[in-house]
Amino acid sequence: MNAPGFDDTIRAAASDAQKRAAHHGVSVFVEANAGSGKTRVLVDRVVNILLQGVAPEEILCVTYTKAAAAEMKDRLFTRLGRWSVAGAEELERDLQEQLGHEDLPVGKVEDARRLFARALETPGGLKIQTIHAFCENLLRRFPLEAGAPPGFDTLDEAEAARRIDAARQRVLCALPPETVDLVLRTGGPDAFASIMGWARGRRHDFRDALERAGGPDGLVDTLYTTLGLEIGATADTLKAAAWAQAPRDRLEETVIVQRNHGGKTDVGRADLIEQALKSDRAEDAFALYVQVFFTDKGRGTPAKSLITAGCDKVAPGVKPMLERECARLEKVRDQVRAAAVAEASAVAIDIAARFVEAYEDELQRRRALDFDDLVRLAGNLLRPENAFSGWVGYKLDGTLAHALIDEAQDTAPRQWDMIRGLTAEFFAGAGARESGRTLFIVGDEKQSIYSFQGAEPARFMEEGDRLAAAASAAELGFERPGLDVSFRSAPEILAAVDQAFAPEAAAFMAPETKFQASDRPFARYQSHRAARMNTPGCVEFWPAVPKPESVEEASIFDPVDASARGSARDILAETVAEEIRAMLARGDGVWEEARGAFSQRPVRPGDIAILVWRRTGGFFEEVIRQLKLKGVPVAGADRMVLKEQTAVKDMLALARFAITPGDDLALAELLKSPFFDPADGGPPAIDDDVLLDLVRRRTSTRRGTLWSALFTSDDPRLFEARDALKAVRDAADSDRLYDLFASFLNARTPTGETRWARVYARLGEEARDPLEEFLARALDHEREGGGALSSFLAAIGTEDTQLKREMSHDRDEVQVMTVHASKGLERPVIILPDTTRSPLTGKGDAILSHPEAGLIWSQRKAEDPPAVAELRETAANRLKAEHGRLLYVALTRARDRLIVCGWRQGAGALGQISDDSWYARLAEHWGGEGWDEIETPLSARIAEIGSGLRFGPAPVALGAAERTRRAVIDIPDWARIPARSEQSGVRGVAPSSFLGGEEADFEPPVLSPLADPGAHRFRRGDVIHKLLQTLPDLARERRREAAERFVAAQPDFSDADRQVMIEETLGILDHPDFAPLFGPGSRAEVSLVGRAPDLPGNVIVRGQVDRLVVTDSEVLIVDYKTNRPPPENVAAVAKVYIGQLATYRALLRAVHPGKTVRCALLWTDAARLMEVADAVMDAVLDGATA
DSSP: OOOSEEOHHHHHHHHHHHHHHHOTTSEEEEEEOTTSOHHHHHHHHHHHHHHTTOOGGGEEEEESSHHHHHHHHHHHHHHHHHHHHSOHHHHHHHHHHHHTSSOOOTTHHHHHHHHHHHHHHSTTOOEEEEHHHHHHHHHHHSHHHHTOOTTOEEOOHHHHHHHHHHHHHHHHHHSOHHHHHHHHHHHOTTHHHHHHHHHHHTHHHHHHHHHHHTSHHHHHHHHHHHTTOOTTOOHHHHHHHHHHTSOHHHHHHHHHHHHHHOOHHHHHHHHHHHHHHHOSSHHHHHHHHHTTTBTTTTTSSBOSOSSOHHHHHHOTTHHHHHHHHHHHHHHHHHHHHHHHHHHHHHHHHHHHHHHHHHHHHHHHHHTEEOHHHHHHHHHHHHSTTSTTHHHHHHHHHTTOSEEEEOSGGGOOHHHHHHHHHHHGGGGSSTTHHHHOOEEEEEEOGGGOOOGGGTOOHHHHHHHHHHHHHHHHHTTOOEEOOEEOEESSSOHHHHHHHHHHTHHHHHHHHSTTTTTSOTTOSOSSOOOOEEOEESOOOEEEEOOOBOOOSOOOOOOTTSOTTOOOSOOHHHHHHHHHHHHHHHHHHHTBEEEEEETTEEEEEEOOGGGEEEEESOSTTSHHHHHHHHHHHTTOOBOOOSEEEGGGSHHHHHHHHHHHHHHOTTOHHHHHHHHTSGGGSOSSSSOOSSOHHHHHHHHHTOSOSSTTOHHHHHHHOOOGGGHHHHHHHHHHHHHTTTSOHHHHHHHHHHSBOTTSOBHHHHHHHHHOGGGHHHHHHHHHHHHHHHHHSOOOHHHHHHHHHHOOOEEEOOOOGGGOOBEEEEHHHHTTOOEEEEEEOOOSSOTTOSOOOSEEEETTTEEEEOSOGGGOOHHHHHHHHHHHHHHHHHHHHHHHHHHTTEEEEEEEOOBOBSSSSSOBOOTTSHHHHHHHHSOSTTEEEEOOTTTTTSTTOOOEEEESOOOOBOOOOOOOOOOOOOOOGGGGSOOOOOOOSSEEEOGGGOOOGGGGGOOOOOOOGGGOTTOHHHHHHHHHHHHHHHGGGSOHHHHHHHHHHHHHTOTTSOHHHHHHHHHHHHHHHTOTTTGGGGSTTOEEEEEEEEOOTTSOTTEEEEEEEEEEEEOSSEEEEEEEEOSSOOOSSGGGSOHHHHHHHHHHHHHHHHHSTTSEEEEEEEETTTTEEEEEOHHHHHHHHHHHHO
8 A cells, every 4th residue: 555645646746836927927816715725826926026036015915805915925934934934955955946947047956045145125115915905005105096094094994984874874863764664664674784784885886876867856756766766656646546447336246246146255345345445544445455366465466356256146246357457456466566565765875875975974974984985995096997006006017027927816896997907007018928917816716605706606717718818918928727636635535526516517517518507516617636646535425414302491590592402403513522532532633644644643633623603603602612511722813802702791891880880790790700719620719609699698688788898898709809809999089091901911810820810720721812902902092992891891881893803823712603713614524513504594685786776775585676676586596606605615624524414493393404505515415336334423412313424534643632731930029019010101191090100099988888778879879960961962851751751760769859859850851051051052071181281291181071051152061070079169089180170171172272171070979069269270280280
């Protein structure tokens, strides 16, 4: 038997194709199968170009993702770096292999050695970047020519979400009531977000349609014409016209006949006709009338029989009349449905147009561009119609000689247009042949999976044909090698992949049929050849898990949103987790390659990836949970919503407690968090029993007493938490946001470790990314959002943007990710469990793009007009086609072992497998010669589930791999001592910490829970604060009613207490001197950031004003003081509070010069308003700045 390795013949053929693709002197279009060495070809080509003496800055490499760009850079610099220090003989051998011949030109070896330095010294570095990064750089170079704001900002996802939200609010506030009513009737409250989300994703195409039509009204006219309607027709007018044409006399006769001679069905129809004849509204009459002729209350198919035989015999003329009416009404009903769609679509067009305008105003106000703008403006800049395109082309000619486009199958049409404009001069003019410029395009139609971002796989193939024609016309060299040899996967896996797509391969071999099916994933299919030999792998196909007869009933003590366990999905998740644990324990063999030689070793956690189609459905979270329960190292989700991460939830609880110590839930969450759980592997110090004992210590059942119980507890297990949380509460009003959170995490605990270490001990390394992102957001909020704790808490709580986590292979953990996220990755073992769902699962898109009308909004598929049904079918076919390409990507991630499984779901006793699912396709095509029946891990769990299939030999058990442990490093003493804070030239301070000297750290304490065991004053202050925050936004006549309703919902107070709070609050709102502060135009919780002439120049003040109003002549400020004892007069007010107001006053004087700034303190504990005179603030401020 030959040794494991690569087949020399196949490798030689593949190397020849790769060298043709990497040749520096010709333009190339490459279709590259998965694992065929595409990245190596790209690097080889760049190196070959550099070896010809081309300056690094004249090479542009464009790829689809930052990860792909980073990988290409890493490979290129690794090779060039190795050459820079290699010995002469080694370098000469590498060059001979690189260039493909043994006779090296004189000096070539030394040139190669210098390439690393040349690449490093290139201004701006080698241009290996994403297409968006290239477009951004191009626009920064030519902003005026492109129509971009000079010095523009590029929005990240979080900032774009904020701009979108601002635009959405602006649109919603301006919509007329009748528009709101129509949208709610048609699509419910979520419809607004759907319409504006559609407009955001297709903004430029929609704006182009608006411009072509002359505005929204023009689009609406086009819409009506498209749907075959008269412009302005409505569903109600069509119903009225149809009812007016009804033969009333004959219908009255029909009623008499059916009542006197018919059966129960006839009488029912007679009642409907009679009600219609008596109806005062034509629309209501029509709704009753159609129920006579159609099932499902007029919405379904025509009734099989419109009149019984007895009635027909008595009045033979009735039946033909009813049949004529049925045929007429069927046409009318289609028109009515089309008119309803037109009305809804017209409103959607108006909303979308408003949103596009509002969003672009937001971008203009911020001098910002989003990713779509980058590509759009760059493409327009390079279009021949642009008056500056010649100038831009001339400037670029001197800096661009070779362009390389990676992952070209994912390139959207606008991006292709930009690339065409960028490289047009490569193939034009008499100098094209002498310039030596080339264009290299590589991709794989089978791996085009980003249609939701505009990618069109058919365009990839068209661009290959176009490039061939352009090179031929210019008499330039051109190559189109196909890279069909996979160096990645075992032959068994590649054979199974080809077998799964046998129909597409057969269609490609028969050109007359290959374009007939619009839902076919590929226009052409290039089969695989395996370079590996004697390195067997295997494919396992498990039977689908059926629905169990019953699932475990949830306990009354479980969370109300917890789902019952024991479903088919849960059974599969547990089985997959157990099989992974078992394969690690057995040490199933996987192949490892080093310089062409293969050897087997035991599988490790980092060798395994579980790929799901979507994160929805619950399997994603359940399989991670099961892996953790079984002690298998597993990484967290590859994408995250920040506020949903466990570690971040704990930090948000800390923030809520710092703002409101009376928040019992926040405090309970903190006590049960890892923050107070020593990282020694033992049971938590604060367990359920400790927490329950603490709850029992409360002297009242009223809310807000848990902090009081903790404060008075003599349980030593609670001392650390009490002291740490008291320190946080005391620092919350003075420390900067980042410092508050970072110091809490960095603090040394009584057991020696930091709270970071405690979090990792319980939650694992996956908690690192969300916590670091949380701290980064805190720092960003200090710079951009004012730094107030409450506004930061609100910002994080309302953000739903998904953040991508970098999944490090070095952690040696099982990874669970979507197929989309796995693009570009490979693992020895791939498990594909989410296979039985249809690509059309879930609610389909109700808003469909239309090339002329812009959009059509049809909420119900069953009521689609023909034109809409065609659009919907086209969209469904695209989804099915991309679903097939996703399957190809998923299968080709595996190197040595592929396990495919699934679970039944939906109707039926056993559940169903969708006909257009991955599982159904594989079940149809996998089997036959080479496929053996096997017992799967499911057999031990489910009786009579049946056998599975295996293609290839079973993995060899080599014994569990030894897990390497990191050496324990003895940390020196100096590393345990907290570093002194650094003083920078400019520092940020909170207004409450602005004073120097002893007053800087002095602030009257929060009212002690000990002084008020029932926490009445805490709750009273909170309620008044909330009333003062919300009531000013209501009309004065509605305030008392709203206040009474809110206070009545608070269970902690007597009726007398409630009335006192209402009267005191309304008395403040109606105070004659400060009524404007709570009137129209006033604002709550306004963040302030900046410098002022009256303040030291080395500080930037960050704070938040509780209430602010700006009039023509003055600025009014109120700062609330909650849960603190009110002083008798201004003289007794703590200087730190006076300093706060003085600082706010200084900032607002700088913003509003010439206006009087008046300040007051509001003590919510006593509902007392206290104005502070300028002289008092001046005295405090002079002392602070002296």
